[in-house]
Amino acid sequence: MVDRSVYRVDPDAVRARRKAAVDxxxxxxxxxxxxxxxxxxxxxxxxxxxxxxxxxxxxxxxxxxxxxxxxxxxxxxxxxxxxxxxxxxxxxxxxxxxxxxxxxxxxxxxAVPGTGSSMTLHVICDLETVAGDGETPCFLDGYGVISPAHLEELISEPGVRVAPIGHSDDPLAPHSPGDPYRPSTALDTVVRARSLYCDVAGCERPAWVCDIDHVHEYDHDHPAHGGQTCPGNTGSKCRLHHNLKTHTAFLDDQTVGRDGRIQSVIITPEGLTVAGPAFDGTDLFPALKDIQFTAPQNAPPAPDTATEPAPTRRRPRLADKHARRHTEREHNRRTRETGQQAQAADPANDELPPF
Structure with a gap:
């Protein structure tokens, strides 16, 4: 956030410091x-x-x-x-x-395949900055905020490809054709640009080496019952935190605020609630919140390939786990909203801190 402010207030000084650092x-x-x-x-x-x-x-x-x-x-x-x-x-x-x-x-x-001279790096920026008409700071995946002058140097390199996204009024497809579970290239890009890093607070794994995770679990057998492949239900998680969420008692949740900002939380097995990162890509690029996607479509239920008699359980263990997590998320949301309403109604919160 500090870099973003400095780059916007004094771009000439940033350009001079950049040249001195490169030299x-x-x-x-x-x-x-x-x-x-x-x-x-x-x-x-x-x-x-x-x-x-x-x-x-x-x-x-x-x-x-x-x-x-x-x-x-x-x-x-x-x-x-x-x-x-x-x-x-x-x-x-x-x-x-x-x-x-x-x-x-x-x-x-x-040897490892693909050890040639090419390498894919991702830079998030506004189209105005790409055209040289803007001074909005950019973001280099794996590093952080960079200046428009630095972007000019990167664009001048051979093999650079500019891939605009969300520059038209037409809603984008949220998932791959024929597979509602797989995020489309557009949704994949927007989610990573929005997260910048792993969505777990304190984790600095870059977004483009993370997994795209369905916060509310996707139900492959009954897609209408599970989490949708859409901007509000997908996030970026590194492999470690993705596995913790999937295979342990850690619980995550994600909501969309009135301002369009994604708010994520992690609930530990002990019941502690840890808020997600306070800074994300929408702080640098507010237009990310304006990109529209079509409503996700439900896939038909998976074919029944079982050859043995149906189990006597009311539902499979995985379905029980997903249902329990859904109930816990709803309970945590109500508790959080009640606490926020009580805090807003307390007159003491309107007083200035005792400096």
């Missing part, structure tokens, strides 16, 4: 004890993100029997990428199932 980029090494050394460099944010993702992808291209830690593999992967050395899993097994690529100069070496 000061550098590279150096530092001697450490025990025969070790540290390699450091400063670069533009987009280059740092590209390097980090490339190193991370290569470091994870090993089988489960590789004995190195992830941090150690990243160090080795960085060396292999810089020096052009083949990446190898160090499990020592001839039956290693890590990806392989043929090496013309020797035996097969381990």
């Amino acid at each position: 000061a980029r550098g590279f150096w090494t530092e001697r450490l004890e025990d025969g070790m050394a540290r390699v450091e460099a400063t670069s533009t944010a987009e280059r740092a993100i590209a390097i980090s993702r490339r190193v991370d992808a290569l470091a994870r291209a090993v089988c489960k029997d590789d004995g190195r830690t992830l941090a150690a593999r990243k160090s080795d992967a960085h060396f292999c990428l810089v020096m052009g050395v083949a990446w190898e899993c160090q499990c020592g097994s001839d039956d290693c199932d890590a990806p392989t690529v043929a090496d013309d100069d020797g035996p097969s070496a381990r």
